[in-house]
Amino acid sequence: MTSRLSLLILLLASLPAWRPPADLAPGQTIRAMYVADVVALDSATAGLYRAVSGGKSPGGIRQRFRQARLAYKRIEWLTEALYPYSARRLNGPPVPEGELEGGVGQQINPEGFQVIEETLFPYDPGEKTAVLTQLTRIRQTIRLLWQVSTSVQLTDSKVFDAMRLQLFRIITLGISGFDSPVDRQSLPEASVSMQALRRVLAHYPVAEADPALAGKLDRLFAKAGRLLRRSSFEGFDRLVFIRTVANPLGEALAETQQKLHIPVLTGRRMLAASARTLSDSGIFDPYVFAPVGSPKPTPDRIALGKMLFSGTLLSDNARPLTRRSCAGCHQPERAFTDGQTTALVLGSAHDRIRRNTPTLLQAGLQVFQFLDARSLTIEEQIHDVLNNPREMGGSWPAALNAIQADAAVMAAFRRAYGGLAVSRETISNAIAHYVRSLTGFNTRFDRYMRCDPATQLTTEEQQGFNLFMGKAKCGTCHFYPIFNGTVPPDYTRTESEVIGVPATADNRSVSPDSGRYGVTRLAIHLRAFKIPGIREAANTAPYMHNGVYPTLEQVIDFYDKGGGNGLGFGLPNQTLPDQKLSLTPHEKRALIAFLRTL
Numbered sequence: 348m349t350s351r352l353s354l355l356i357l358l359l360a361s362l363p364a365w366r367p368p369a370d371l372a373p374g375q376t377i378r379a380m381y382v383a384d385v386v387a388l389d390s391a392t393a394g395l396y397r398a399v400s401g402g403k404s405p406g407g408i409r410q411r412f413r414q415a416r417l418a419y420k421r422i423e424w425l426t427e428a429l430y431p432y433s434a435r436r437l438n439g440p441p442v443p444e445g446e447l448e449g450g451v452g453q454q455i456n457p458e459g460f461q462v463i464e465e466t467l468f469p470y471d472p473g474e475k476t477a478v479l480t481q482l483t484r485i486r487q488t489i490r491l492l493w494q495v496s497t498s499v500q501l502t503d504s505k506v507f508d509a510m511r512l513q514l515f516r517i518i519t520l521g522i523s524g525f526d527s528p529v530d531r532q533s534l535p536e537a538s539v540s541m542q543a544l545r546r547v548l549a550h551y552p553v554a555e556a557d558p559a560l561a562g563k564l565d566r567l568f569a570k571a572g573r574l575l576r577r578s579s580f581e582g583f584d585r586l587v588f589i590r591t592v593a594n595p596l597g598e599a600l601a602e603t604q605q606k607l608h609i610p611v612l613t614g615r616r617m618l619a620a621s622a623r624t625l626s627d628s629g630i631f632d633p634y635v636f637a638p639v640g641s642p643k644p645t646p647d648r649i650a651l652g653k654m655l656f657s658g659t660l661l662s663d664n665a666r667p668l669t670r671r672s673c674a675g676c677h678q679p680e681r682a683f684t685d686g687q688t689t690a691l692v693l694g695s696a697h698d699r700i701r702r703n704t705p706t707l708l709q710a711g712l713q714v715f716q717f718l719d720a721r722s723l724t725i726e727e728q729i730h731d732v733l734n735n736p737r738e739m740g741g742s743w744p745a746a747l748n749a750i751q752a753d754a755a756v757m758a759a760f761r762r763a764y765g766g767l768a769v770s771r772e773t774i775s776n777a778i779a780h781y782v783r784s785l786t787g788f789n790t791r792f793d794r795y796m797r798c799d800p801a802t803q804l805t806t807e808e809q810q811g812f813n814l815f816m817g818k819a820k821c822g823t824c825h826f827y828p829i830f831n832g833t834v835p836p837d838y839t840r841t842e843s844e845v846i847g848v849p850a851t852a853d854n855r856s857v858s859p860d861s862g863r864y865g866v867t868r869l870a871i872h873l874r875a876f877k878i879p880g881i882r883e884a885a886n887t888a889p890y891m892h893n894g895v896y897p898t899l900e901q902v903i904d905f906y907d908k909g910g911g912n913g914l915g916f917g918l919p920n921q922t923l924p925d926q927k928l929s930l931t932p933h934e935k936r937a938l939i940a941f942l943r944t945l
Contacts, residue, residue, distance in 0.1 A: 373550040374501035380546065382496050384421045389489045391418040396482045405470035412467055413532060416460055420539040424547070426492065427516065428509035429499065431837070436488045438526060441465050442922050445869040452867030458484055461526055468529045503551075503609040508620055510544050511600055515618075515625055515836035517541065518593045522575075522585050523822040528924065531580045538575035541568060548603070556606045560599065567596045585816045586809050590796060594624040617712065617838035625828045625835075626796040633711025633783040638724055642773070644780040647763040652781025654759055655774065660749040661733050662693070663740035669694035671739065673732075673778070676704045682883035683707040683785065688894035693740045700737055701860060703894035706887050709880045711783030713833050714841040718892050720877045721866045725779040730771070743771045750774065788828070790882070792944040796828070804944060811941025814934055819906070820924070821938070824878050830945060832878025843875040846923040847911010848891045852901065857916040858893050871920050885943045899942060903935045 395411040426434045441461040466474040521537040545568045554561040571592045601623040612620040622630040662670035676690045677683040685704045692698040716728040733741045794802035816822040832842040850858045863872040876892045890896045912925035
């Protein structure tokens with residue numbers, strides 16, 4: 348084993364720096380720059396390996412680590428775009444993750460720089476072997492990156508798409524501290540990421556195409572660098588940065604692409620490739636996770652779905668006095684919740700369903716459905732709820748018969764689906780399209796971010812956003828601008844977390860609900876729940892999967908104490924950091940003031 352590792356280290360140390368010939372197209376020279384940056388990352392990682400293996404001081408090791416992380420940030424923009432699996436191996440989250448394969452839960456252990464970060468701050472010499480193992484794996488991944496990147500064909504469309512996605516990554520993950528939770532080097536790393544984008548753009552003749560635009564880009568990049576370099580993590584004004592630097596920069600990049608006659612990438616994904624900023628209207632596609640080949644949304648299909656959602660035809664037709672509608676629990680006037688701790692079981696005056704009714708707002712903008720993430724689509728979720736005797740108590744044969752016997756519903760169905768049959772597929776399709784239509788970005792916060800001159804946020808609300816994205820760490824799970832757990836900017840994964848919610852509001856014991864563990868049977872998922880969206884949070888009380896907290900103040904206090912482990916529950920798999928946030932009473936009020944703008 349030792350000889351193989353030594354050989355690998357020798358090979359990595361000899362990675363050649365590739366120098367391109369002159370007069371190449373931008374895609375080719377950018378590829379050469381990227382390859383050189385991959386080699387530089389290997390060199391920085393080798394330096395960290397030598398520092399750890401040679402027993403350097405903790406301070407010296409940490410300095411080498413920071414240099415390696417900055418080297419990674421120079422290649423992150425294209426690595427994430429072209430090689431997301433490698434990016435995850437280099438800089439994935441530092442907690443085990445799990446997924447279902449063939450119905451069986453599979454655990455994926457963490458690796459990369461974030462895992463190393465947790466062992467270096469503070470440094471435990473007893474973890475030396477583990478750190479060296481991680482570094483060896485990182486260098487293996489770097490070697491593979493070098494091999495594939497020397498021959499990759501880069502189109503200008505792909506380069507501009509990758510640049511814009513990296514800009515979005517900086518403002519959603521970078522400045523929030525998402526991937527530097529311990530060392531808190533998010534701002535210096537974001538500055539290096541910005542510099543990398545500026546270097547890429549220098550390969551294009553922007554000044555020849557539009558000198559004024561080139562000057563604007565230079566000023567925006569310079570301003571970004573100044574703000575990121577001169578601020579502390581807690582003192583950084585993220586709201587100002589996004590509105591006055593990142594959003595204008597995204598618009599300028601899109602304008603540059605247009606001036607250079609570079610086509611926008613085609614292909615369907617949740618975030619439109621044409622998005623100029625994350626504040627633009629209509630950039631998120633809530634229908635992207637619909638089953639492949641299912642009928643597309645139309646106004647008539649959405650209208651039919653709303654009619655079925657609001658009526659009782661899907662419920663237990665054998666007991667007409669106890670039938671309920673979807674809207675009975677997901678009430679539009681309550682942001683599609685019901686205001687109860689948990690809903691009553693169908694037909695019962697006392698027995699209750701074990702979980703709180705979640706909002707349906709933005710439900711289409713997540714990969715999984717249900718709090719335990721057991722359904723991949725809204726259509727699957729509808730099937731589950733309809734057949735659940737404690738919720739709707741219905742069946743498809745009975746529901747389809749009731750629908751076909753209702754003249755008004757059938758008239759709406761024919762307008763929506765023409766000659767298609769009334770079936771489980773068409774009915775669930777209509778309801779799912781209605782639920783997906785509940786996706787809006789026109790709150791006071793959204794209008795402010797679009798620089799609507801008629802919309803302002805108070806100083807307290809602005810401070811609340813900066814706390815949300817900074818000191819309070821809310822934005823590392825509820826990602827801006829959707830504020831749910833679907834990870835930007837690729838939006839292909841919705842996260843679950845173990846936060847240790849108590850069974851009762853007196854915080855004496857943890858909730859017994861096993862959460863996602865009931866689906867995957869993985870120990871890491873015991874008490875894990877899908878991260879919910881928090882738009883309209885002021886109207887969706889009570890909170891948490893069991894409705895344990897009636898007020899936002901109680902929710903903020905829970906997180907301020909470090910979640911369940913901060914309350915003393917001793918959960919070995921809690922993914923929420925258990926350190927106290929030390930929020931002041933004023934900061935807590937500011938956070939809540941911001942949440943009320945969503």
